[in-house]
Amino acid sequence: MSPEAIRNLDALNVTMNGGSTLLNIVLAFVMFGVALGIKPATFIDIIKNPKSILTGIACQLVLLPALTLVLIMLFGDWISPMIALGMILVASCPGGNISNFITSLSRGNSELSVSLTAFNTAACIFTTPLNFAFWGKMYLNFAGNRSIGALPELEIPLGDIFQSIFIIMGIPLILGILCGQYLPKVTKFLKKPLQHLSIIVFVAMVIIIFKGNFDVFMKAIKYIFLIVFIHNLLALGIGFTTSTVLKLPYKDRRTITIETGIQNSGLGLILLLNPNIFPEVGAWANNGGMLVITAWWGVWHIISGLTLAFVWRLRGRKEAGEE
Template identity: 50%
Template sequence: MKEQLESLNSISINFGENGMMIVNILLAFIMFGVALGIKTETFKNVFRHPRSIITGILLQWVGLPAVTFLICLALNHWITPMVALGMILVASCPGGNISNFISSLSKGNVELSVSMTAVTTAFAPLVTPLNFYVWGTLYYSAISVSGDIPRLVIPFLPMLWQILLLLGIPIVLGMLFARYFPNATKKITKPAQTLSILLFLVMVVASFSQNFQLFIDNIIFIFFIVLVHNAAAFATGYFGGMAGRLPLKDRRSVTIEVGIQNSGLGLVLLFNPAIFPPEIWHGHYGGMLFVTAWWGIWHIIAGLTLAAIFRRHPLPEDNVKAAA
């Protein structure tokens, strides 16, 4: 399995100067669209429902990356370092917007879901590079000590600066636009988010079209890795919420939030050579690309499946209403 996954390291995607400008504009557009749904009033929920939202955010910012790190160490004999770093990158990303929809289908606390997505997205320019640096460095140091590969230094400050520019500015602009132009925001939010998803899919297809056979050759391994990782993410949210004594409705939302990551953001970051310089990453991070891309597909399938399971088990208040 590990030998087969090594073939992914031969992949390097080069968009060129004009292509990268398009990618950066697309990323800014995506984050602007996401930020349109973030309202300053949302952050008041942190103080109104502190236990649920703080527990959820801690599970997403600390719990999931820590669990991912342990999974990477456990699977070290079967996965490549680049695949492991792809898993850590996904775990470092904020919650995905579709989590709010899936939380609604799960009969979870949608307000909590929206609040978690808003907070993790707003702080993504800082938390995403910090988490990737901390856990990526820990993982790479551990396997370097074991003699598997030479040490890799992850450039935290350049990565932080680039992500602050690429994410921070459009997020702030999106929040300001939503605050001062609420009527226009209502009209453009859904079209902007739909368009950004379509443009992103086109970019992904164009990027991987030349490497489609490699994807087919490795899909069974990537599928298994992402399946285990995603299941662990959902379990982290559910059992972490249980340990935090959250109400069942809140626990469902936390489970969905921790298990649904904005892996699309991770993929776009990987496309940017200013954030992942080829000379530092030896020009080959195909394993990271494929794991991150497949995560973006699988977590939707898994999330909808989990929502269907949750709906088959009514909440206590639903039983009370039915009895009345």
């Protein structure tokens, strides 16, 4: 892909025209729905099954963002700074809820999947802004020293990201856990509709991003597809390789592979579409590369996850022979 085409991708402009507040409110409801399925007892598994839980946490919160930076360095001039930062943002997000469904399809350890999703979702209030700020600054220093791409004066908005995540995720998360614990009838009534809402919200965000920019996206589709394919393959490989080296049970290997390869890119899009975090003017205005990478990740990881689950089901290994 030519440097001019990459610049056109970064210049892709998406404005919410006042709709970001509504989007944040909707995400708060989505996160409330996610939290309805999180039981305090779930976290007891960290004590009961520490090796698998800690391996999954390390893969997602440490190894994925760290090796994402290594991959970005290997890409060099082939990607723009905004595309690189989009990859780091995706790697900084917690696991997606669809990972529980895909784990079940692949005959993995569903209890481990739920525990990892619950922990990473609760922890993302801190881990997402900290990881994005830390690895983002590492990349900006690297790119500045190597003079990679047109590097604007960017300041990673750690405080703004933390504040937004706490408001749109932290508070609904706490309320959802309390509701699930003390209001079981209300939880049962709300859980399914809010799960459906999360799918609708993600589809709506993808449409918002590509509406009016479809021609730019289509010219870059092969380029974007390849970057996301390699990045997602790296994530899946981190989960499977690490859990295999540590000789975890085969079901746990499948689960950790899926948990590491499925990211909550919807959260990344919410952050990117929030003008209080990434202003629509100034250095962050041309963040189209971040938007497209994050949006396509949300589509591709579902395809790759379902494909992997299908392959594992076809193999039909008996548990005794797998471990």
